[in-house]
Amino acid sequence: MAPSSATLGVLDALTWYRATLGEAPSHAPLRKDLRVDVAIIGAGLTGLSAALDLAEQGVRTAVLEAGPIGWGATGRNGGQICTGYTVSMKSFEKHLGRHGAQETFAISEEAKALIRERCEKYDIDCALAWGYLICANKPSQMDDLKEWAEELAAYGYDRCRIIDKATLEAEHLGSRVYHGALVDPGAGHFHPLKYAYGLARAAEEAGARIFEHSPVLEVEEERDGGIVLSCAEGHVRCDHLIIAANAYLGRLFPRLARRILPVASYVIATEPLGEERARGLIKRNEAVADANFVVDYFRLTPDHRLLFGGRCSYTGWHPKDLAAFMRPRMLRVFPQLADAEIDFAWGGHIAITMNRMPDAGILGRQGRILYAQGYSGQGVALSGMMGRLMAERILGMSNRFELFTRIRHIPFPGGVLRRPTHALGMLYYRLKDLVG
Numbered sequence: 001m002a003p004s005s006a007t008l009g010v011l012d013a014l015t016w017y018r019a020t021l022g023e024a025p026s027h028a029p030l031r032k033d034l035r036v037d038v039a040i041i042g043a044g045l046t047g048l049s050a051a052l053d054l055a056e057q058g059v060r061t062a063v064l065e066a067g068p069i070g071w072g073a074t075g076r077n078g079g080q081i082c083t084g085y086t087v088s089m090k091s092f093e094k095h096l097g098r099h100g101a102q103e104t105f106a107i108s109e110e111a112k113a114l115i116r117e118r119c120e121k122y123d124i125d126c127a128l129a130w131g132y133l134i135c136a137n138k139p140s141q142m143d144d145l146k147e148w149a150e151e152l153a154a155y156g157y158d159r160c161r162i163i164d165k166a167t168l169e170a171e172h173l174g175s176r177v178y179h180g181a182l183v184d185p186g187a188g189h190f191h192p193l194k195y196a197y198g199l200a201r202a203a204e205e206a207g208a209r210i211f212e213h214s215p216v217l218e219v220e221e222e223r224d225g226g227i228v229l230s231c232a233e234g235h236v237r238c239d240h241l242i243i244a245a246n247a248y249l250g251r252l253f254p255r256l257a258r259r260i261l262p263v264a265s266y267v268i269a270t271e272p273l274g275e276e277r278a279r280g281l282i283k284r285n286e287a288v289a290d291a292n293f294v295v296d297y298f299r300l301t302p303d304h305r306l307l308f309g310g311r312c313s314y315t316g317w318h319p320k321d322l323a324a325f326m327r328p329r330m331l332r333v334f335p336q337l338a339d340a341e342i343d344f345a346w347g348g349h350i351a352i353t354m355n356r357m358p359d360a361g362i363l364g365r366q367g368r369i370l371y372a373q374g375y376s377g378q379g380v381a382l383s384g385m386m387g388r389l390m391a392e393r394i395l396g397m398s399n400r401f402e403l404f405t406r407i408r409h410i411p412f413p414g415g416v417l418r419r420p421t422h423a424l425g426m427l428y429y430r431l432k433d434l435v436g
Ligand SMILES: Cc1cc2nc3c(=O)[nH]c(=O)nc-3n(C[C@H](O)[C@H](O)[C@H](O)COP(=O)(O)OP(=O)(O)OC[C@H]3O[C@@H](n4cnc5c(N)ncnc54)[C@H](O)[C@@H]3O)c2cc1C
Pocket: 001, 002, 041, 042, 043, 044, 045, 046, 047, 064, 065, 066, 067, 069, 070, 071, 072, 073, 074, 075, 076, 077, 078, 079, 080, 081, 082, 214, 215, 216, 217, 244, 245, 246, 247, 248, 249, 250, 252, 265, 266, 267, 297, 309, 347, 348, 349, 350, 372, 373, 375, 376, 377, 378, 379, 380, 381, 383
């Protein structure tokens, strides 16, 4: 989905991230024919992470991006760096056995560490902060949180603790709506678009080429195994292709598109509240999410705004006035913000899979086309790691990528039933969130 005036919609309004990006280099579109070892479709966290690792190993790499860097979910998300996956590790055990599930959990931990390492190594200033709360909207969710903490401990991650309502309100949150929380000091938040531009800079310094405003229109595999990507004004010929287009893939690979459903989520950012007022909302600068199926997520920004995200559209319908649509949601948690202006409101597409586990695979006659998608709302950290795993496979350094290819996925129904069927299914979970 390229950001031309023809495609810009209500979701594509200026984000707080782009407004605060500072000086960012722009990259010319592809206007020639190019020969590289690896081409990557998409300059989000998945694609840029792979580009960096490949370029550092001397691999000739080109990234083709339909919009500017981070145009997709990477430049629109809540910036929350989460522990584990969207679903319980039990789901991974069903597909991969206990050993495989343990490996995938270790990879999710490495995903968080990778962000920290890269910020340090490449001097990326993206307001990285640690500390995370998952809050219970109703008493029964306290049991879910305890279960989650126990499951994580069984996987060797014993950093989480459960706190009651009184402690939550006294020490963490200026809100009275929650019944307690899980505190996770090993998860956190950052400015994902600054991070993405930091990865892009490091990748370019290592030799990668990045082309913005260059949607790939066609991909063809040639008899000799070469792969040719066609853009409007040039072609790239490569030996390996990484598809890192996620929910923004469109119709380029219908086979992949069927495996995910792009679901919209919306984010608002208040006016700057001043340090004292902002700290009164989230006392320890933690990232916060609730324990509902349709999650509310929020955090502070370095310029003392509240950035609040949530709601979901499975139907493709979006409210015209996102700020008005999201505001009541924010005021439910923080009624004291009734007088606060909303300065930014935007949305973006999350790629969900039917089983909410990431979808990765190997395509092409010679197995030289790799893809990773469908992080199901928890891809900020994982995307970077999936980029790394695809690079490792191409470099022949590890077979960790194959682990994810063993997860079985059921495609979403096609045709006119695609969205309504799933929207109906999700109604059950929304009602479950509401029932006490
Ligand atoms: C509103 C919102 C809130 C979220 N909040 C969180 C959160 O707090 N924590 C969390 O963990 N996850 C969150 N996510 C999910 C997370 O942002 C994504 O999982 C992650 O950014 C995926 O990165 P990616 O690089 O795979 O995809 P993207 O960032 O979507 O990048 C794909 C890129 O491919 C490009 N592209 C597509 N087709 C083509 C083509 N034909 N040619 C060239 N380029 C193409 C697109 O323009 C796009 O830039 C959120 C997502 C949204 C939308």
